[in-house]
Amino acid sequence: MAEIVQSACPLNCWDNCGFHVTVDAGKVKKIDGNPNHPITKGKICGRGRMLEARTNSSERLLYPLKKINGQFERISWDQALNEIAAKLQYLKESFGTTSVLHSHDYANGGLLKNLDSRFFNNYGGVTEITGSICWGSGIEGQSWDFGDAYSHGPEDLINSKQIVIWGRNVARTNMHFFENLQNAKRNGAKLIVIDPIYNATAKIAHQYISIQPGMDGILAAGIMKEMLRLGIEDRHFIKNHTIGFKHLEEVLETISIDEVSELTGVPVMTITELAVLYSEGPTSSFFGLGMQRYANGGNTIRLLDALVAVSGNVGIQGGGANYANRQVGQSFNVQALSSAHKKTASRQFLMMKQAESILAAKDPEIKMIIVTCGNPLTQVPDTNRVRQAFTSVETLVVIDQFMTDTAELADYVLPTTTAFEEEDIYYSSMYHHYANYGPKLVDAPGEAKSDLWIWTELANRLGFGAEFAHTRSEWLELGLESLSGEGVTLEKIKQDSFAELPVDTVPWRERIFKTPSGKYEFLSAAAIKKGRQGELSLSLPHESRWSQPELAEKYPFTLLSIHPLRSNHSQHYHLLNGPERIKVEVSPDIAKKRKLADNDFVRVWNERGELNGYVSIMKQAHPGTINIDEGTGRKYGGAVNLLTSSDVSDNGLGSTVYDCLVNVEKV
Numbered sequence: 001m002a003e004i005v006q007s008a009c010p011l012n013c014w015d016n017c018g019f020h021v022t023v024d025a026g027k028v029k030k031i032d033g034n035p036n037h038p039i040t041k042g043k044i045c046g047r048g049r050m051l052e053a054r055t056n057s058s059e060r061l062l063y064p065l066k067k068i069n070g071q072f073e074r075i076s077w078d079q080a081l082n083e084i085a086a087k088l089q090y091l092k093e094s095f096g097t098t099s100v101l102h103s104h105d106y107a108n109g110g111l112l113k114n115l116d117s118r119f120f121n122n123y124g125g126v127t128e129i130t131g132s133i134c135w136g137s138g139i140e141g142q143s144w145d146f147g148d149a150y151s152h153g154p155e156d157l158i159n160s161k162q163i164v165i166w167g168r169n170v171a172r173t174n175m176h177f178f179e180n181l182q183n184a185k186r187n188g189a190k191l192i193v194i195d196p197i198y199n200a201t202a203k204i205a206h207q208y209i210s211i212q213p214g215m216d217g218i219l220a221a222g223i224m225k226e227m228l229r230l231g232i233e234d235r236h237f238i239k240n241h242t243i244g245f246k247h248l249e250e251v252l253e254t255i256s257i258d259e260v261s262e263l264t265g266v267p268v269m270t271i272t273e274l275a276v277l278y279s280e281g282p283t284s285s286f287f288g289l290g291m292q293r294y295a296n297g298g299n300t301i302r303l304l305d306a307l308v309a310v311s312g313n314v315g316i317q318g319g320g321a322n323y324a325n326r327q328v329g330q331s332f333n334v335q336a337l338s339s340a341h342k343k344t345a346s347r348q349f350l351m352m353k354q355a356e357s358i359l360a361a362k363d364p365e366i367k368m369i370i371v372t373c374g375n376p377l378t379q380v381p382d383t384n385r386v387r388q389a390f391t392s393v394e395t396l397v398v399i400d401q402f403m404t405d406t407a408e409l410a411d412y413v414l415p416t417t418t419a420f421e422e423e424d425i426y427y428s429s430m431y432h433h434y435a436n437y438g439p440k441l442v443d444a445p446g447e448a449k450s451d452l453w454i455w456t457e458l459a460n461r462l463g464f465g466a467e468f469a470h471t472r473s474e475w476l477e478l479g480l481e482s483l484s485g486e487g488v489t490l491e492k493i494k495q496d497s498f499a500e501l502p503v504d505t506v507p508w509r510e511r512i513f514k515t516p517s518g519k520y521e522f523l524s525a526a527a528i529k530k531g532r533q534g535e536l537s538l539s540l541p542h543e544s545r546w547s548q549p550e551l552a553e554k555y556p557f558t559l560l561s562i563h564p565l566r567s568n569h570s571q572h573y574h575l576l577n578g579p580e581r582i583k584v585e586v587s588p589d590i591a592k593k594r595k596l597a598d599n600d601f602v603r604v605w606n607e608r609g610e611l612n613g614y615v616s617i618m619k620q621a622h623p624g625t626i627n628i629d630e631g632t633g634r635k636y637g638g639a640v641n642l643l644t645s646s647d648v649s650d651n652g653l654g655s656t657v658y659d660c661l662v663n664v665e666k667v
């Protein structure tokens with residue numbers, strides 16, 4: 001008898017949907033939305049639905065594999081765990097624990113996925129990944145300005161008179177917010193989209209503003225200039241709740257409004273209109289993540305924040321500089337799960353620079369890499385170098401559900417469970433503030449085991465098994481400990497299948513910020529304390545015709561690599577029907593210049609690499625813009641990251657994957 005069970009989406013996504021999963025005879029049959037979920041209300045996307053195919057796929061990894069003479073051979077779990085544990089022990093004694101690197105991203109939003117840190121901390125502390133290819137620049141930027149990165153609750157959108165979607169591909173990446181935008185429009189709100197690509201969100205906007213990639217901070221500066229010229233800034237907020245405004249004024253004096261228009265491609269009149277619109281709030285701003293993956297990404301978000309502050313849209317209903325919502329993750333007792341106090345050694349590599357750092361590491365060298373919840377061979381910039389780094393170490397262990405490009409390079413591949421094969425609580429610090437419960441619904445195929453089982457077994461072999469001697473329920477209760485006072489208990493979340501977390505849905509409404517001064521900081525003390533520049537800067541992307549004219553001669557076009565519609569990064573491509581080909585989207589002017597027609601086979605290249613694909617001419621996009629969706633792998637002819645740079649953004653914690661010049665020609 002088929003049964004419908006409440007569950008949750010584990011994918012790294014804004015929406016964190018509630019599911020209804022049909023289970024029959026021990027198999028997942030179908031995935032739908034849970035209509036009772038307060039935010040996602042029964043609607044889910046194709047990536048969520050496809051988790052059925054992902055779970056039941058005949059390509060699942062079923063047994064531990066070891067590479068012997070270049071070929072994978074099936075081995076027993078005992079052999080795999082014994083050999084990996086022995087190697088870990090040997091490395092600890094001979095070179096120290098930081099000779100091991102834990103490479104990961106956040107492919108699964110489960111609370112218990114944080115237990116990987118517990119394993120590595122109890123082992124003694126390995127080389128860890130810091131920063132983020134995804135959102136690092138913006139998180140750090142908002143931390144300098146506000147003290148943290150908090151968003152308004154979804155229900156507050158109703159209070160906005162105007163809504164500015166700034167570099168966020170809502171229709172594609174955040175479907176429930178898209179629905180919310182349509183409702184807000186029906187309610188009379190004005191919708192503006194600022195993006196180099198005329199995307200599906202732009203189509204529903206009252207106004208679409210095309211911008212030169214990487215120039216959003218400059219545009220924000222122009223809007224603030226106009227605001228000050230017209231005297232329509234919020235003097236009360238500036239005087240009482242901010243520091244460093246004089247410094248901001250000085251920065252704005254270094255650029256003319258005509259220069260702003262030249263750099264951004266936005267007409268002066270539009271800039272003036274935006275100044276008026278921002279001052280006639282409440283105006284809410286929603287910043288995407290693509291926009292800060294540039295060398296100037298930190299300053300971009302900081303200048304956008306400054307605009308929201310100067311126009312009086314901070315801490316008010318219907319306002320906000322909405323980027324991420326870290327209140328969500330901070331609700332849990334992740335500290336207790338990860339046992340950071342147990343580590344005695346540590347070293348950190350930047351996520352985007354992991355390849356260079358592996359290759360350059362000394363005292364100790366990296367001898368072993370363990371990969372979880374990540375596919376660096378497709379997702380980390382400068383793929384050629386990543387390949388070189390990941391093949392340079394003695395032992396590569398990859399824990400995954402499928403034979404990814406990264407797993408193919410491994411010495412040991414360990415098969416792990418999918419979400420419906422283990423119990424967990426799922427959350428996302430991106431959009432809404434509900435956590436969802438996902439029970440174990442079916443048994444894993446073959447000998448696939450949960451990540452937690454693997455850590456526990458390795459811990460047993462390395463002498464700290466006692467640190468892992470807990471049941472799933474006990475682990476979940478530990479993670480929820482910080483919430484028990486709020487009535488969020490394991491029992492309650494199991495019963496309801498979701499729980500509202502105690503966050504502020506209008507952050508900063510008391511005008512008390514988490515910065516050193518307690519005020520909004522145009523001049524950041526936190527930055528200065530870190531030895532960085534606390535001042536705002538009107539900096540440009542690293543690869544542009546303004547910053548590197550010679551490079552732009554050779555590689556005249558900007559390559560974006562935005563998130564794919566039908567896949568979550570690299571996770572769904574292999575499940576899609578249709579030809580395995582890369583789509584090279586070009587702006588109409590490029591098609592004209594290079595005499596390209598739809599479906600032409602082209603090569604896209606720069607000094608870092610080359611990729612082939614088929615042309616699709618975009619209806620409308622900023623001149624000189626190309627896009628190749630991220631996430632494809634070897635099967636498709638390669639990852640777009642063959643072309644991207646592993647440079648680090650201005651504040652030291654973000655990537656520059658969209659800050660990328662290329663050339664294109666027909667082959």
Ligand SMILES: Nc1nc2c(c(=O)[nH]1)N[C@H]1C(S)=C(S)[C@@H](COP(=O)(O)OP(=O)(O)OC[C@H]3O[C@@H](n4cnc5c(=O)[nH]c(N)nc54)[C@H](O)[C@@H]3O)O[C@H]1N2
Binds near residue numbers: 167174211213287
């Ligand atoms: N379908 C789908 N949804 C996803 C994901 C997925 O892989 N697939 N991934 C999830 C994850 S992990 C994340 S981080 C989010 C990301 O969610 P988003 O931030 O919405 O997505 P991105 O693809 O990073 O880029 C968003 C937009 O930024 C624009 N853009 C690029 N450069 C600039 C610029 O310089 N200025 C401006 N104004 N706009 C610019 C792009 O044209 C694009 O429209 O999506 C989540 N949702």
Ligand SMILES: Nc1nc2c(c(=O)[nH]1)N[C@H]1C(S)=C(S)[C@@H](COP(=O)(O)OP(=O)(O)OC[C@H]3O[C@@H](n4cnc5c(=O)[nH]c(N)nc54)[C@H](O)[C@@H]3O)O[C@H]1N2
Binds near residue numbers: 289371402630
């Ligand atoms: N050029 C370019 N590069 C980008 C981006 C871009 O826009 N452009 N986007 C960046 C962003 S925003 C992000 S978030 C990253 C995403 O980068 P990743 O997180 O590395 O990408 P995914 O393909 O989502 O997932 C990686 C792997 O995790 C595995 N996995 C899933 N669940 C589990 C689990 O429970 N346990 C284990 N052990 N493995 C699991 C999946 O099978 C998959 O192979 O990519 C970044 N890279």
Ligand code: SF4
Binds near residue numbers: 014015175
């Ligand atoms: S991928 Fe995102 S939108 Fe799709 S079902 Fe999962 S959480 Fe919902």
Ligand SMILES: [Mo]
Binds near residue numbers: 012134135
């Ligand atoms: Mo991301």
